Amino acid sequence: MIEFDHVHKRFGDRVVIDDLSLRIEDGEFFVLVGPSGSGKSTLLRTVNRLVPVDAGAVRVDGEDIATLDVETLRRGIGYAIQSVGLFPHRTVAENIATVPRLLHWPEADIRARVDELLALLRLDEPGIAARYPETLSGGQQQRVGVARALAARPRIVLMDEPFGALDPLTRESLQVSLKTIQRDMGTTILFVTHDMDEAFGLGDRVGLMLDGGLAQVGTPLQLLHDPVDERVRDFVGGARARLRELAVRTVGQSMRRGERAEGEPVDADASLQDALGAMLTQRRDRLPVFQDGQPVGAIALVDLVARDA
Structure with missing residues (x-):
């Protein structure tokens, strides 16, 4: 469970997160969606303390993360971003094994987990485990990034626009794979996107962020059927919202x-x-x-x- 309790954050004179409270339940796929500059990525990064809060608290399983050892915290949370950030000098298998090795898993367990994730994420091209990131396509690199985030079976995974740079077909395929894996593993995922179709396709609940706050939180159908105001109505599609509903x-x-x-x-x-x-x-x-x-x-x-x- 992730809880944001009256969280504030500012950069200089600019308020990025303004008195925000939110609870994300265990096993939930929660999507933060909103325009650039709305504060959604900043909010996500407070969970693994890449961004410290100025006021309020962020709790994981009831514990204030500010009281936890930061390395221990981060090793227990998967993290995937758009730019992937794979280690160029490590093979695909070595990249995926990064956190399990830090946690001193037995080598046999690491090999089994790498093989499992290669299969789950359809990285089944012969010899791909021994290849280096520069030899992979953008979609393959992103799949390796997702596999690395999931490798140590974290209970929480943070994903910041992980599929934003991919072509539509690759993006859709990865979304399907991720949703299936999340459902099977019961992982809690906090996912950030600016794409409303992606948000509605993935999220159990969706939080629309505008100007540092949550304009509305609900299931995709709740946002489509009952937007709280015109800002939300316009963002979810206005007159085209019914077309989005067909996808949900x-x-x-x-x-x-x-x-x-x-x-x-x-x-x-x-x-x-x-x-x-x-x-x-x-x-x-x-x-x-x-x-x-x-x-x-x-x-x-x-x-x-x-x-x-």
């Missing part, structure tokens, strides 16, 4: 259970946006829905535009 809701939430349809099926876990794309591709207004390879219902075009879909 799943087919399984809106399908007609037990009904049948013709055509190539869509998965129950797919988004309504994916279902719309499949309908347009197949030129159909109704498709079958499968789950675990078995038919479970149908989804119709009208279900995508219904207000309570």
Whole structure:
């Protein structure tokens, strides 16, 4: 659990974080989203004490981090950033093993963990573990950075715009991998982005930061359906918010259970946006829905535009 208790931070005359309080629960994927300069990256960096707070407190599992040894604190928190920061003189395997070695894991456990993460993050190209960062693509480097952040099985991982420089296909693939790993491991992730689609696609809850404070905190659907003011309404998409909702809701939430349809099926876990794309591709207004390879219902075009879909 991460708790921000009336946190203040200023740089010179500029207030960056203004009396902010927030609680992030164990196992939650929490996303901070907002424009540049809103304070979201600064807030994230207070958790591992890369940025000291001027007032208030940051607590991890109930302990004020200001009272903890900083090296011990950081070794227990995974950290991934956009610029990756891989050690150029170390191989992929050595980069991933950095924190487990600092924690004196047995070598056999380190090798097993490296292999596990290479597989989970689809770094399965032959010989990639022995390669150096300069020989990797940008997407591969970012995957190694994520693997390094997860290597010691930290209960908390901080991620500061980790996918911001990637092409859309690579970015989407990494988002899917990260969400799956987070769900399986039960890791608490605090993720910073300026991309609202990324925030809604990843976050269990989303906090919209504006001018050093939290304008609204809630699930993606809460922000889309019930923005607290016009600033939030405009940021989540205004009149286009309904299109974003298609990417948040799943087919399984809106399908007609037990009904049948013709055509190539869509998965129950797919988004309504994916279902719309499949309908347009197949030129159909109704498709079958499968789950675990078995038919479970149908989804119709009208279900995508219904207000309570």
